[in-house]
Structures are given as structure tokens and as C-alpha cells.
Amino acid sequence: MSRLISDWRSVVASSLSFWMQIAGLLVLIVPELWYAFTGQDYNPVLAWWLGVLLLVAGVVGRIWRQGLSWWREWLRLIGVVVLVVLLALLATRGASAEPVSEIETLRVAVPFIAKEEGKRNEAYLDVVRVPTICYGSTRGVSLGMKMTDAECLQLLREEVAEYRRGLHAYFNLTTKYQRLTPERDAAYTSTAFNCGIRAIGRSTATRRLNAGDIRGGCEALTWWNKAGGRVLRGLVNRRERERALCLQGL
Structure with missing residues (x-):
């Protein structure tokens, strides 16, 4: 009924x-x-x-x-x-402007990350005992591997682009269209390249950027200054340079 x-x-x-x-x-x-x-x-x-x-x-x-x-x-x-x-x-x-392109970001990010990482053509153990080669690449690396300068640069371009695409999955549309410049995109990508996509994607730095707090997001990048559980002077300095890059044009 x-x-x-x-x-x-x-x-x-x-x-x-x-x-x-x-x-x-x-x-x-x-x-x-x-x-x-x-x-x-x-x-x-x-x-x-x-x-x-x-x-x-x-x-x-x-x-x-x-x-x-x-x-x-x-x-x-x-x-x-x-x-x-x-x-x-x-x-x-x-x-809204068009979102910053991958080419624009790589033009800034690749030389910046190359300078920060340094290059070694033969595989070595980094500070946390992980086999590493070229500009900080660790995937599939084993001690004894060697690569040429051209191979290292191409590997860096590919990996930086991959890290950028992975990190962009954590950015909302407003961030992609309005808050990212090539420099800011490169700064976040550089930190993710050094610390991991998931870590930076879920970090306070990304949450602040998505919420519109650009300066606060750039500042939060500097918090990622530890390796092996301790603060490293080299990472402190690198994070400061990434912060300065992130703040350009703000």
C-alpha cells in the first residue's frame, strides 16, 4: 500500500x-x-x-x-x-592560463637537478648505501655499471619527466593551471626526485600549494632535509635552493 x-x-x-x-x-x-x-x-x-x-x-x-x-x-x-x-x-x-608544459619545466628542472645531484658515470653507493649512477639514478643499478655522459643526460631527462608526471597526480587543477610556473614546477619535481613522488605528493608542501598557500608550500619543501634519520647539511642547502626556485615570480 x-x-x-x-x-x-x-x-x-x-x-x-x-x-x-x-x-x-x-x-x-x-x-x-x-x-x-x-x-x-x-x-x-x-x-x-x-x-x-x-x-x-x-x-x-x-x-x-x-x-x-x-x-x-x-x-x-x-x-x-x-x-x-x-x-x-x-x-x-x-x-586561467594554460598549464605549464613538460618541456618548459624540464628546461629548468634538468640542469637544476643535474647540478644538485652531480654526475658519476660509474655506479657507487650513496649515503644510505643504495647503488647509484649518473645523476642520482638508482633504478636497476648495480655496482660495476658504467654509462656515458650522453646516456646519463638522457636517463636524467626521462626520469625527471617521469617524476614530474607522477607528482602532478597529486596537484589539483587550480594548482596546475594557476599556481605552477616552470620554476615552481621544477622545484617540486626536484624535491620529489630526491625524496620520492609519494612522499612529496602527500606532503604538507603539496597540500599547502593545493590550498593556495604558495609561499607556505615552498617553505615546507625545506623540511625534507634528512637522510638516514639525521639532518644533512647538503640537503639543508639543497632545500634552500629549491625553496628559492619555488618562490621565483611570487
Whole structure:
């Protein structure tokens, strides 16, 4: 047996409280879906309070005399708000520059990382006893391996590009389109190349950058100055240079 009220169609058509509660739920849910699919930030405090206000309006509507005229007025108001928000989003996207390209970043990152890492054509053990060759490459390296200068440079380009692509999976769209310059992208990539993609991708430095705190993100890169559980002067100096590169143009 149906539990719907007999005049549910007319209630849905003219009920202020019903539509206010629907709007409140949408305000709370849609931004989360938008972030899940696009990675673009939004203001959760604003969305939360707007959703609460709409839900409160729905509760008030339960005791307020309602009719078709009220429904039309509120629908018109909601339509105006939605239109303004959409126009603002379109204007923001239209004003956004193209994201920095891999070529632009590599042009800065490769020579920077090459200088920081130094080059040794024969495999050796680094400070934490990991077999390393060329510009700090460790993948598939064993003691006794040798590579030419050209091979080392090509290996570095390939690995830097790979690290950059991996790190970019942790950046939201706003960061990629608006916050990354070739220098800042190179600084983050250099730190990831030295410390690991996952470590920097999940770090405070990346979270701050994604939240819009560019200076704070660059500063947080300097925290990665330890190896083998102790602070190393060489890493402190490298992180300072990466921080300076990250802050260029800010």
C-alpha cells in the first residue's frame, strides 16, 4: 500500500520547504562531486553555511503559508544565484592560463637537478648505501655499471619527466593551471626526485600549494632535509635552493 500523501504532486509543485531542502542538499553534495571529478578547490565553509541556510529555510517553510506565487519567486531567486555562480566559474576558467608544459619545466628542472645531484658515470653507493649512477639514478643499478655522459643526460631527462608526471597526480587543477610556473614546477619535481613522488605528493608542501598557500608550500619543501634519520647539511642547502626556485615570480 502506498505511503505517499494523496496530493503529493501539488505539494512538490508548490512547496517552498520541499525545494529549499532539495537545494540545501545539492549545495552540500554538488561541490564534493565537482571536486571528485575535476580536482578544483571550493570553499567548504561557504558551501556548508549556504546548505544549512537553505535547509533552515525549508524548515521555516513548513510553517509558512505557501503557494504557487512563493514557489515562483524562490525558483527565480535560485535561478539567478545559479546563473551568477556559473558565470563566475566560466570567467575564472576563461581567465586561467594554460598549464605549464613538460618541456618548459624540464628546461629548468634538468640542469637544476643535474647540478644538485652531480654526475658519476660509474655506479657507487650513496649515503644510505643504495647503488647509484649518473645523476642520482638508482633504478636497476648495480655496482660495476658504467654509462656515458650522453646516456646519463638522457636517463636524467626521462626520469625527471617521469617524476614530474607522477607528482602532478597529486596537484589539483587550480594548482596546475594557476599556481605552477616552470620554476615552481621544477622545484617540486626536484624535491620529489630526491625524496620520492609519494612522499612529496602527500606532503604538507603539496597540500599547502593545493590550498593556495604558495609561499607556505615552498617553505615546507625545506623540511625534507634528512637522510638516514639525521639532518644533512647538503640537503639543508639543497632545500634552500629549491625553496628559492619555488618562490621565483611570487
